[in-house]
Amino acid sequence: MLDTMSCLERFALAARGHIDLSVRVLGGTPVTVRVRNRFSSTLNEVVTCTPDGVFLTSWGYRLGTADNVEAAAARLAYLLAAMPA
Numbered sequence: 001m002l003d004t005m006s007c008l009e010r011f012a013l014a015a016r017g018h019i020d021l022s023v024r025v026l027g028g029t030p031v032t033v034r035v036r037n038r039f040s041s042t043l044n045e046v047v048t049c050t051p052d053g054v055f056l057t058s059w060g061y062r063l064g065t066a067d068n069v070e071a072a073a074a075r076l077a078y079l080l081a082a083m084p085a
Helices: 002-016 066-079
Strands: 023-024 032-037 042-051 054-057 060-065
Touching: 002 023, 002 032, 002 042, 002 066, 042 066, 054 066, 060 066
Parallel strands: none
Antiparallel strands: 023 032, 032 042, 042 054, 054 060
């Protein structure tokens, strides 16, 4: 079982590599990462990480796994219409 907090911190760091995204790690149960497009009030998403290391959006879309955090963050950036830095 993975440390989900560590996985989400790595995901947040990778998502910050996309210039159009604003990223916040939110505590609580479960820990989440809130990501939004800086130029849109409607393009936003909340991401969680399962104990198996799968990144999921609030609506259940599977972004990827902790094995390739950068690809999961890039998939979310694509969904939120963000450009790479």
